Amino acid sequence: MADWSLLVPLVAEAANEEVSTVLWMPYEELRDQASTSLRNLLIAIESMPELALFGVGQIQWIGSNPHQTSPLELAAWLVDISKRPAPYNAEFAVKALSRYVEEGVAAVHHVRPLAEVEYAGEPFTFSTGVVFSRSGGVPNGRLAYKLSRSNGAMLPDSPTVMYTSHRHDVFHTAADAEPDSMVDLKQSASVIDDAILCLSLVTPVKRGVFGMSLTCVCDDAVPCRERWEYWQRMPIAEPILPFEVGTDSLVDADNLVRPFSSxxxxxxxxxxxxxxxxxxxxxxxxxxxxxxxxxxxxxxxxxxxxxxxxxxxxxxxxxxxxxxxxxxxxxxxxxxxxxxxxxxxxxxxxxxxxxxxxxxxxxxxxxxxxxxxxxxxxxxxxxxxxxxxxx
CATH class of the missing domain: 1.20.120 (Four Helix Bundle (Hemerythrin (Met), subunit A))
Structure with a gap:
C-alpha cells in the first residue's frame, strides 16, 4: 500500500523550483539535468507503482476525452498547487493526487461568466445545483477565464459567474473510455441558462443578465488538469450599465428556478x-x-x-x-x-x-x-x- 506522506516533503522542497513542461529534450535527460529537489520528486513519482499511469506518454480519459500525462506534468501540477495560498499546500496536493488515483474519479466544472454583473456576497447555490459566485470561489477559475478570454469574451479580472459541478470516471485505456459517460454540455448549459433567465426576472428590466462563453474545466484537484479542457461559444451580450446583484435577488430567482424547470x-x-x-x-x-x-x-x-x-x-x-x-x-x-x-x-x-x-x-x-x-x-x-x- 502506498505511503503517500513520503511525497509531501519532496513536493514542498521542489516548490522552490520553476517547472517547465516543455520537453525540448528526452525526458530522461531532462530529469537527470534537473535540480536536486525536482529530480528527487521525479524519481519518487517513477518509483511508486500507483503512479505508473503518469508514465511518459501515458494517456488518461475523462469520459471519452483523452489527455496525455508524464512524471514531469505531474510534478509541475504538484508544485503549482503547493505554491497557492491556503488552503493549498504540498499536503493538499498529495492528498488530492491520492484521492484521484484511488477513486478514479475527476471533478469537472462548467463555468459561465456573467457580463457586467457585480456581487459582493458569499457563493449562492440554486436548488438546481447551479452556483453563483465571485471568481475567487470558482474551482479552476483561472483556466476557465483564460479560455473565455482566448475566445473573444471581454472579462474583468474578477467576473461574477455561474457554474455547475460534475464527477466523472477516469479511464486508462481507449477500450474502457465511455463516450456516453460525460454530462452533456448542452444539458449543463441549459441548467445555467435557466438560472440566468430566472435571475433576469427579479432584476431591473432595463438591465439584462447575460452569460458569456461556457467553459468546461477539470477541478484544481485533478492532476494535469490543464491538459483537458473544452469551451463552447455562446451569444455574447451585455447590459446597458453594470449593476449589482444582492442575496435577496438570488433567493427570489431560486424560488422561480425549480417551478420553471418543472x-x-x-x-x-x-x-x-x-x-x-x-x-x-x-x-x-x-x-x-x-x-x-x-x-x-x-x-x-x-x-x-x-x-x-x-x-x-x-x-x-x-x-x-x-x-x-x-x-x-x-x-x-x-x-x-x-x-x-x-x-x-x-x-x-x-x-x-x-x-x-x-x-x-x-x-x-x-x-x-x-x-x-x-x-x-x-x-x-x-x-x-x-x-x-x-x-
Whole structure:
C-alpha cells in the first residue's frame, strides 16, 4: 500500500523550483539535468507503482476525452498547487493526487461568466445545483477565464459567474473510455441558462443578465488538469450599465428556478422564449433592436402557438384583463399595449422608433416581467379564452 506522506516533503522542497513542461529534450535527460529537489520528486513519482499511469506518454480519459500525462506534468501540477495560498499546500496536493488515483474519479466544472454583473456576497447555490459566485470561489477559475478570454469574451479580472459541478470516471485505456459517460454540455448549459433567465426576472428590466462563453474545466484537484479542457461559444451580450446583484435577488430567482424547470411543454418553451427576449430588451443595443425583442416577448406570452389574426386586439385585450382589476386602469392598459405594439411594428417595418415612446415600452416590459413571474409560480400560462371573458 502506498505511503503517500513520503511525497509531501519532496513536493514542498521542489516548490522552490520553476517547472517547465516543455520537453525540448528526452525526458530522461531532462530529469537527470534537473535540480536536486525536482529530480528527487521525479524519481519518487517513477518509483511508486500507483503512479505508473503518469508514465511518459501515458494517456488518461475523462469520459471519452483523452489527455496525455508524464512524471514531469505531474510534478509541475504538484508544485503549482503547493505554491497557492491556503488552503493549498504540498499536503493538499498529495492528498488530492491520492484521492484521484484511488477513486478514479475527476471533478469537472462548467463555468459561465456573467457580463457586467457585480456581487459582493458569499457563493449562492440554486436548488438546481447551479452556483453563483465571485471568481475567487470558482474551482479552476483561472483556466476557465483564460479560455473565455482566448475566445473573444471581454472579462474583468474578477467576473461574477455561474457554474455547475460534475464527477466523472477516469479511464486508462481507449477500450474502457465511455463516450456516453460525460454530462452533456448542452444539458449543463441549459441548467445555467435557466438560472440566468430566472435571475433576469427579479432584476431591473432595463438591465439584462447575460452569460458569456461556457467553459468546461477539470477541478484544481485533478492532476494535469490543464491538459483537458473544452469551451463552447455562446451569444455574447451585455447590459446597458453594470449593476449589482444582492442575496435577496438570488433567493427570489431560486424560488422561480425549480417551478420553471418543472413546467411542462409547450408552456415552458413559450415562457422561455418570452423571458429570453424580455432579457434581451435590457441589452446594450439600439432602441429598434430592444423594441423588436420586447414585441417577441409580448407575443410569446399573450398569444397561443397557432393563433393568427387580430394580434393587436387580442394582446391588448388580454393584457388589460390579465394585468388590471380596475375598469379605468384596464382601459389605460389596453391603450398602452396598443401604442407599444404599434411602435414595435414601426420598428420592424421601418427600422425606426421614436424615443418618446420608449417610456411606454419600459412600462410594458415591467408588467410583462411581473406576469412571467406569476405564471412560473402558478405553473402554467393563463387560459386566454377565459381571460378575454373576464373569468
Amino acid at each position: 413546467m411542462g411543454e409547450p408552456e415552458r418553451a413559450s415562457i422561455k422564449i418570452a423571458i429570453r427576449h424580455l432579457n434581451d430588451f435590457g441589452a446594450k443595443s439600439s432602441l429598434v433592436a430592444r423594441a423588436i425583442n420586447l414585441r417577441v416577448a409580448v407575443e410569446s406570452f399573450f398569444m397561443d402557438e397557432n393563433e393568427k389574426g387580430e394580434i393587436t386586439h387580442k394582446i391588448s385585450t388580454r393584457a388589460a384583463w390579465h394585468l388590471e382589476q380596475d375598469p379605468k386602469r384596464r382601459a389605460e392598459m389596453r391603450t398602452t399595449f396598443k401604442k407599444v405594439y404599434g411602435a414595435t411594428s414601426t420598428a420592424i417595418h421601418t427600422g425606426t422608433i421614436r424615443e418618446e415612446t420608449f417610456d411606454a415600452l419600459v412600462e410594458v416590459a415591467e408588467r410583462l416581467q411581473n406576469a412571467l413571474r406569476e405564471a412560473i409560480l402558478r405553473g402554467s400560462l393563463p387560459d386566454w379564452s377565459k381571460v378575454e371573458l373576464g373569468l
